[in-house]
Amino acid sequence: MNYIDLFFCACSILFLLLMFLKKGRHYTVFHPLNIVILTIGFEFIIKFLWVTFGSPLDTINLPFTYSLLFITIVVMTVYFCLFIPETYLFNLTRPRSVDQFVISPRTAFFLIFSGFLLNAGFAVISGGSPIYGLQNPIEFRIFMQRNGMFYVEFLIFFLLIAGMSVISRNAIMNSRLLSMQFIVPYILAIYVALNSGLRGRVVEVVILPLLVFAIIRNRVPKITLAVLGLVFVPFVVAFGMYRDAVRGNSLDVGETVDFFSKAFDSSSLDFLPIFLHRFDAFDNFVRVMEKGPKEFHYFQSFFDFVSQPIPRFIWSNKPNNFTSEMTSQFRPDLFADGIALTFSAFSESYLNFGFIFGAIILGIFVYISVILLQSLMSRSESRQSSLIIFCLLYQYPFVALSAGFINDVSTVIVILSLAILGGFRFFSRFRFS
Structure with a gap:
């Protein structure tokens, strides 16, 4: 790493620190701005570890410097946007009525139990076992996606989030986090998350009560968060x-437990590269800038977005989303196996809008997302509908920066959240006893 690279790293980290000092320090770690700061800062930490312990890129060449400059412009844009008055954006999301359609704790448990039945049912259909999603996560995910069940997966996810956000709020407000009314649905929701085959889903469900606690109490237990x-x-x-x-060889319960008990028998030097490969979206950005895709037109991923809500079993030849398209060009072997690599919003914005405009547009997009989510978060303490939608959307800045504007996760989360928000707005016109 040369002195120019170090300079751009220092600039980005400095502006991330200034963002935190200006605004982030007044909020909890779950505030959208702090999520942005942690996401970008985390990528710098990963890159530092790669450079220290041996980067997968054999040579640190000019695109690495350009990529650092690009990220620096993005971070600077977000920082200077923080000086813009937020009133107008807050008005865009201000509710026009009070919540009249309210979910009771009993209904919330029914939502979670419905998600459990759907998840177990599809696991039996795909693999003959109600825990097939845990026994063979990749094959279960491929079965769901290739059979038009992707939206069903996120419907199950919504049932978990909606139910647990209401139950968590009720338990926190009444100081009953150790009651069976909270513990039973919480364990059920964690089981469904594990059986979905998505590790990110497990993390989101586990920390959900902590998120709700942060919204209601405006603080986070630091020891709990650290653990x-x-x-x-x-x-x-x-x-x-x-x-x-x-993959392809389902394990029974005993074999699954045995595998996890032996997962860390190898040395930390074996563990570290796996960890870095999993979280490093930086190197793919460097590869995109260095080689570029074989064919990619300006604004292409945003045009492809229009086709994404259509299930593939209806339109078998629909365009790939951005991450799938990049994987097919850079790693066709993985794409053939149904695996998509992580290509961040940095790559997507750079290819869609060019270097300068791409960096500035991405910075503005991040800022608007932060402000809109902040507005939603500020109402979550008193409005149940806002709480549910925020619990669905709060991770969007992380998903977008890590995996791109338009990918399977972010596309469905946004579409589903808008549909749910429209439903709340519709039902709020009526009074329910």
């Missing part, structure tokens, strides 16, 4: 190792 952080990092890596190892 969860220390647990989740090895879990994500171990689950990835397990997922790849058991």
Whole structure:
């Protein structure tokens, strides 16, 4: 790493620190701006570890410097946008009526139990076992996606989030986090998340009560957060190792437990590269800038977005989303196996809008997302509908920056959230006893 690279790294980290000092320090870690700061800062930490312990890129060449400059412009744009008055954007999301359609704790448990039945049912259909999603995560995900069940997956996810956000709020407000009314649905929701085959889903469900606590109490228990952080990092890596190892060979419950018990028998030097490969979206950005895709037109991924809501079993030849398209061009072997690599919003914005405009547009997009989510978060304490939608959307800045504007996760989250928000707006016209 040369002195120019170090300079751009220092500039980005400085502006991230200024963003935190200007605004982020007044809020909890779950505030959208702090999520942005942590996401970009985390990528710099990963890159530092790669450079220290041996980067997968054999040579640190000119595109690496350009990529650092691009990210620096993005971070600077977000920082200077923070000086813009937020009143107009807050008015765009201000509710026109009070919540009249309110979910009771009993209904919330019914939502979670419905998600459990749907998840177990599809697991039996795909693999003959109600825990097939845990026994063979990749094959279960491929079955769901190739049979037009992708939206059903996120419907199940919505049922979990909606139910647990209401139950968590009720338990926190009444100081009943140790009651069976909270513990039973919480365990059920974690089981469904595990059986979905998506490790990110598990993390989101586990930390959901902590998120709701942060919204209601405006603080986060730091010890609890630190413990969860220390647990989740090895879990994500171990689950990835397990997922790849058991593909095509389902394990029973005993074999699954045995695999996880032996996951960390190898040395930390074996563990570190797996961890870095899983979270590093930076190198793919460098590859995009260095080689570029074989064919990619300006604004292409945004035009492809229009086709994404259509299930592939209806339109078998529909265009790939951005991450799938990049994987097919850079790693066709993985794409053939149904695996998509992570190409961040940095890559997507750069290819769609060019270098300068791409960096500025991405910075403005991040700022608008932060402000809109902040507005939603500020109403979540008193409005149940706002709480549910925020719990669905709060991770969007992380998903977008890590995996791109338009990918399977972010597309469905936004579409589903808008549909749910429209439903709340519709039902709020009526009074329910």
